[in-house]
Amino acid sequence: MTLALDDFRLHPAALGPAEQQALVTAVLAAVTEVPLRHSQTPGGRRMSVAMSNLGPLGWVTDGRGYRYQSTDPLTGRPWPPMPPIVAALWPRFTGRADAADACLVNLYRDGAKMGLHQDRDEADLTAPVVSVSLGDTAVFRIGGASRRDPTRTVRLSSGDVCVLDGAARLAFHGVDRVLAGSSRLIPGGGRLNLTLRRAGQAP
Ligand SMILES: O=C(O)CCC(=O)C(=O)O
Ligand SMILES: [Mn+2]
Incomplete structure (x- = not known):
């Protein structure tokens, strides 16, 4: 396997059922202020994943590109606190x-998936990324720091937490598909992914 996978840390079943439920309840309540939406890619395509943000900075994509900003472009409001x-x-x-x-906050429903990409819009690319899976199981794909590196798939189930750190921080990754109906955690079905990052404050 590629070196990058050495710093991809998967914690299977790190969150128990009660904690998963509490997270879903808290996150869905918080995003009522800044609704989950299907954003446009810089190339003008509608993302199949519905997304929103919590915390001081939120990742947004539109015809102008990818970036972090402190307000929701849809509502003009600050993102709600985490x-x-x-x-x-x-x-x-x-x-x-x-x-x-x-x-x-990413919600996968109705065949939503996410293409292979790097997380590289953050000011400090040495801080890790923490990714939490809730609801339906995802077929997650991860490779190395080059798009041409070999990839492998890992199933991410509800309650799994993965950390991309060190050499894996810039690993290409994506979600090939979500196994619809594999969990009953999310009201209305689907998969909720929370990705925690340090986006601003470069050293
Ligand atoms: O849903 C996932 O597991 C991955 C999400 C992701 O890679 C992202 O939002 O950058
Ligand atoms: Mn990502």
């Missing part, structure tokens, strides 16, 4: 004393 149960995942899974300043 619920404490979400913010607490950062120190727990990274061991760091700092805090995530961005939590991207």
